[in-house]
Amino acid sequence: MDATAKFELFASYMNLEPAEEHTPVQPVAASSNTLREAPAPYNTTRPGSAYARAPCGSSPAELRQAVDAASSPLKSSSSDAKKRALGISYAAMPGGKHMAMLKTLLTSACERDCFYCPFRAGRDFRRATFKPDEMARAFMGLHRTSAAEGLFLSSGIAGGGVRTQDQLIDTADILRHKLNYRGYLHLKIMPGADRAQVERSMQLANRVSINLEAPNAARLTRLAPHKNFFDELLRPLQWVEDIRSTQSAHAGWNGHWPSTVTQLVVGGADESDVEIMSISAELYKRLHLARVYYSAFHPVSNTPLENRPAEKPMREFRLYQSSFLLRDYGFDLEDLPFTQNGNLPLEVDPKIAWAQINLSESPVEVNKADKQALLRIPGVGPKGVNEILTARRKGKLCNLRDLQKIGVIASRAAPFILLDGRRPSQQLNLW
Ligand code: SF4
Numbered sequence: 001m002d003a004t005a006k007f008e009l010f011a012s013y014m015n016l017e018p019a020e021e022h023t024p025v026q027p028v029a030a031s032s033n034t035l036r037e038a039p040a041p042y043n044t045t046r047p048g049s050a051y052a053r054a055p056c057g058s059s060p061a062e063l064r065q066a067v068d069a070a071s072s073p074l075k076s077s078s079s080d081a082k083k084r085a086l087g088i089s090y091a092a093m094p095g096g097k098h099m100a101m102l103k104t105l106l107t108s109a110c111e112r113d114c115f116y117c118p119f120r121a122g123r124d125f126r127r128a129t130f131k132p133d134e135m136a137r138a139f140m141g142l143h144r145t146s147a148a149e150g151l152f153l154s155s156g157i158a159g160g161g162v163r164t165q166d167q168l169i170d171t172a173d174i175l176r177h178k179l180n181y182r183g184y185l186h187l188k189i190m191p192g193a194d195r196a197q198v199e200r201s202m203q204l205a206n207r208v209s210i211n212l213e214a215p216n217a218a219r220l221t222r223l224a225p226h227k228n229f230f231d232e233l234l235r236p237l238q239w240v241e242d243i244r245s246t247q248s249a250h251a252g253w254n255g256h257w258p259s260t261v262t263q264l265v266v267g268g269a270d271e272s273d274v275e276i277m278s279i280s281a282e283l284y285k286r287l288h289l290a291r292v293y294y295s296a297f298h299p300v301s302n303t304p305l306e307n308r309p310a311e312k313p314m315r316e317f318r319l320y321q322s323s324f325l326l327r328d329y330g331f332d333l334e335d336l337p338f339t340q341n342g343n344l345p346l347e348v349d350p351k352i353a354w355a356q357i358n359l360s361e362s363p364v365e366v367n368k369a370d371k372q373a374l375l376r377i378p379g380v381g382p383k384g385v386n387e388i389l390t391a392r393r394k395g396k397l398c399n400l401r402d403l404q405k406i407g408v409i410a411s412r413a414a415p416f417i418l419l420d421g422r423r424p425s426q427q428l429n430l431w
Pocket of ligand 1: 110111112113114117118119120121155156157224
């Protein structure tokens with residue numbers, strides 16, 4: 001099988017995880033699996049795929065996108081459809097740029113048997129494997145024609161985590177040092193990789209990731225009973241942070257240590273949102289992850305969880321919103337509006353739910369509040385806060401139109417603010 005056929009085979013079996021700065025989209029309704037593009041939650045930049053599962057970094061919604069693209073010439077050119085069929089999709093990067101990213105695997109063979117994963121050992125489907133040199137050269141063929149600008153490389157586990165990680169590192173080494181590839185590289189770290197391999201991966205990649213899959217060890221046993229939560233998954237994430245905080249970044253690629261991300265499957269193990277947000281808060285605070293991805297569970301045929309119902313896309317969306325509140329808005333776990341069963345309400349934005357409890361009777365004076373207080377106002381993001389602080393130096397903000405002009409979602413903010421001592425809610429009716 002040639003390299004193109006292998007890329008197509010992987011893309012057609014996998015829904016690649018929502019890598020890079022994937023922006024979740026708001027589902028139409030909590031009970032629906034149909035999605036539409038909607039304003040991104042908080043400070044994200046562009047809607048993207050909301051589906052993803054995390055079989056060591058691989059998955060299947062790209063196929064659906066490829067099929068959609070191929071059958072809808074108005075939406076996408078045929079060259080885009082061809083790219084998607086190979087597993088190339090547009091990833092939104094920090095700063096808002098978009099990059100054509102090849103998301104692929106060294107091998108779709110795997111000796112593990114995670115319950116949710118289409119690649120699990122013993123599942124009957126056609127598999128393929130690249131050698132490191134073959135992968136590196138095939139990717140460079142796409143890169144030289146500008147079909148793929150960046151590479152997200154993962155793998156099933158064949159011959160143990162250490163051996164598989166060696167193959168990933170060999171591929172990255174060939175790309176960087178033989179083929180002079182200087183572009184974006186997201187490298188997966190395999191369960192079972194050792195510390196020296198983690199460090200070597202960090203010297204070659206712009207981003208590394210290890211998927212925790214579940215919020216704690218007890219939940220992981222229900223998804224992947226042969227993965228060890230602490231030794232194989234959490235410890236490598238801790239090594240990444242340890243290396244990054246104790247060693248000079250000169251050793252990293254281009255003088256920078258890579259960022260780190262992880263992913264959790266949502267709804268596969270009866271875990272609660274408070275469990276998911278607890279580990280997310282720790283990962284942001286202690287290990288400085290750039291992003292925690294959430295992937296609503298979808299059953300895969302011929303796996304032990306094939307009869308489990310799919311998780312609601314709205315749950316995934318609310319988790320992303322809450323995650324951004326923890327990461328970018330100064331919220332603590334205790335601020336999130338969990339219900340008695342430990343879940344987030346599906347019907348309301350968590351920032352609005354917090355504001356309804358805390359700001360309805362104590363609105364924030366926009367002309368005096370500090371940065372942290374401004375960030376708590378619904379409709380105001382980090383960029384909006386900076387705009388407000390800049391505008392305040394020039395004069396008072398006296399009405400909703402002033403806020404609207406500087407990018408605040410005034411209708412959302414109105415019930416929770418004062419403008420020069422007055423509640424502005426009534427002004428909305430005038431628009
Ligand atoms: S280790 Fe588990 S999640 Fe990863 S590819 Fe293998 S079966 Fe899938």
